[in-house]
Amino acid sequence: MNTALMDSMEIDDDIYIHKSLTTAGLATQVDFQKRKQPSRCASVCLGLLCAVLLAGNIGQIIYYNIIIHCSSLDPTQANYNTLTQEKEYLQNNNDNLTTEKDQLQRNYDSLTVERKELEDRLSNLTKDKDQLKAGFNNLKNAYVNGLLGVSQNAWIGLTDHLKEGTWMWVDGTPVTIQYWQPGQPNSFNGNQDCGEIVQQSLGKVGEWNDDGCFSEQLWICEK
């Protein structure tokens, strides 16, 4: 067998060398193949490790590109978050404004009640004032009437000389309370522009009449 020959020898998976080998050569070939087996296992393991690492890298790329990258740059999500914050801000503002509105409404209602009370008080005071003024004028007219004798008349400072039918006191103040006799003033013959008091029975308020300012008679003035 030292001279036995082999027609071919497998050096690796793809290459064959045609060579005549001796027994020693064959032993060398067997030793070579034995030394070659760990190298092939290491290559396989290295290949598997590379595949695992490659798969890991691909997974990381997918994770960052699809999950993290997409979630962080998703404009729809970002807009939703922004709109949610704006909604909460506007809701808080709306709540504050509603509270202020309610407080202002309560203040307005309170002021409305106070205003109505003040208007009622003013109206009552105005009525009291008018009643006091009417009472005072009655007393004053009755006092003047008491100064006159029976059937006696007196000028009291009334005139419509400036404008027919518009009576005022000679100092220019308007006449607010009037005591005209029934049917007076009648501006008889168109020349009655002065007012006089016509004496009434004692205890009554004197009544007024318009007469011609040319008539000479008693006059009474208020200081």
Ligand SMILES: [Ca+2]
């Ligand atoms: Ca007149």
Ligand SMILES: [Ca+2]
């Ligand atoms: Ca008259």
